[in-house]
Amino acid sequence: MPIILITGYPCSGKTTRAHEIIAAFTEMAPDRKLHLVSEDTLDIDKSVYRDAKQEKMARANIMSSIKRYLSREDIVVVDGLNYIKGFRYQIFCEAKAEKTTYAVVHVGTPVEVCQAWNESVDKNPWDKDLFEALVFRYEEPNDMNRWDSPLYTLPYSDPAITPNQGIFPPLFESIIHAKVKPPNFATILKPAVSTDYIYELDKQTQDVVKRIVDLQQEGGAGQTVVVSNDDAVMLPVENVSIAQLQRLRRNFVALNKVRQIDGGRIKGAFAEFLNRNFGTE
Numbered sequence: 001m002p003i004i005l006i007t008g009y010p011c012s013g014k015t016t017r018a019h020e021i022i023a024a025f026t027e028m029a030p031d032r033k034l035h036l037v038s039e040d041t042l043d044i045d046k047s048v049y050r051d052a053k054q055e056k057m058a059r060a061n062i063m064s065s066i067k068r069y070l071s072r073e074d075i076v077v078v079d080g081l082n083y084i085k086g087f088r089y090q091i092f093c094e095a096k097a098e099k100t101t102y103a104v105v106h107v108g109t110p111v112e113v114c115q116a117w118n119e120s121v122d123k124n125p126w127d128k129d130l131f132e133a134l135v136f137r138y139e140e141p142n143d144m145n146r147w148d149s150p151l152y153t154l155p156y157s158d159p160a161i162t163p164n165q166g167i168f169p170p171l172f173e174s175i176i177h178a179k180v181k182p183p184n185f186a187t188i189l190k191p192a193v194s195t196d197y198i199y200e201l202d203k204q205t206q207d208v209v210k211r212i213v214d215l216q217q218e219g220g221a222g223q224t225v226v227v228s229n230d231d232a233v234m235l236p237v238e239n240v241s242i243a244q245l246q247r248l249r250r251n252f253v254a255l256n257k258v259r260q261i262d263g264g265r266i267k268g269a270f271a272e273f274l275n276r277n278f279g280t281e
C-alpha cells in the first residue's frame with residue numbers, strides 16, 4: 001500500500017488537496033484502488049487535540065486504519081494534520097515494513113490564510129485557541145529526514161492538482177514507479193573490532209540516553225528524540241527510569257560489541273533498539 005501522507009496547518013486545504021490527488025490517481029492509475037484515511041472518515045472529533053490521551057488514541061485509530069488497507073498495490077492517502085514528526089516516522093516505518101513506496105505532501109498555506117479560511121467555514125471550524133495551539137505545536141516537515149521524503153510542498157496559490165501539472169507528475173513517479181528503499185542494515189559487519197569502535201559505541205549511546213533523560217526532565221515523555229536525519233526515538237507516555245535506560249544501553253552495547261555497526265549508524269541502530277523495547281516502533 002503506497003502511502004501518501006498529507007500534512008499542514010489546520011484548515012490549510014488538506015482535504016481539498018487530498019481529493020484532487022485521489023481524482024488525479026484515479027485517472028492516471030485506474031487499476032489501483034485508493035483509500036482515504038482522515039479524521040472525517042474515522043469520525044475523529046477536533047476536540048481530541050485538546051487532550052494528550054485522546055489524541056494518542058486517535059493516532060492509534062489512524063494507524064490501524066492504515067494497516068487495514070495493507071496491500072502492495074492499493075494507495076492510501078492519509079489526510080490529517082500529521083504534525084508530529086514521530087507520527088510521520090511511524091507511518092513511514094509502516095510503508096517500509098510493507099516494502100512499499102511513500103511520499104509526503106505538505107500543504108504550505110500561510111497561517112493568516114488558514115485563519116481566514118477557518119473563519120469562513122460554516123460547519124465545524126477550529127476553535128481559535130485550539131487552532132493557535134496546533135499551529136504552535138506543528139513540526140514542519142524537512143526532506144532531510146527519511147520520513148519526510150520525498151517531500152512535495154504545495155503553495156496555497158497553486159491551481160488544483162491535475163495529472164499533467166505541478167507536483168502530480170513527480171508524485172506519481174515516486175508512488176508508482178520508484179524503487180522501494182531496502183530496509184536499514186543497522187548491523188553492517190566489518191572485519192575487526194577496534195578500540196575506537198568500542199569507544200564510539202559507548203559514547204554515542206550515552207549521548208542518546210542523556211538526551212532522553214534531559215527531555216524527560218522537561219516533561220517530554222511521549223515525545224520524539226531525533227538522533228539523526230534517518231532515525232528517532234519515540235518515548236513512551238510514561239517516563240523511562242535512568243536505571244532502565246542504562247540497562248537497555250548496556251544490553252545494546254553488549255550485543256553490538258562483537259558484530260560491528262557502521263560508525264554512522266550507531267545512534268540509528270540504538271534508536272531502533274529502544275523503540276522495539278519501548279513498544280513504540
Ligand SMILES: Nc1ncnc2c1ncn2[C@@H]1O[C@H](COP(=O)(O)OP(=O)(O)OP(=O)(O)O)[C@@H](O)[C@H]1O
Pocket residue numbers: 008009010011012013014015016017117118120121156
Ligand atoms: N485553494 C483554496 N482557495 C480558497 N479556499 C480554499 C482553498 N482550499 C481550501 N479552501 C477552503 O478552506 C476550508 C478548509 O478546506 P479543507 O477542508 O480542504 O482544509 P483542511 O486543511 O482539510 O481542514 P481541517 O484542518 O479542518 O481538516 C474550506 O472551506 C475550503 O473551501
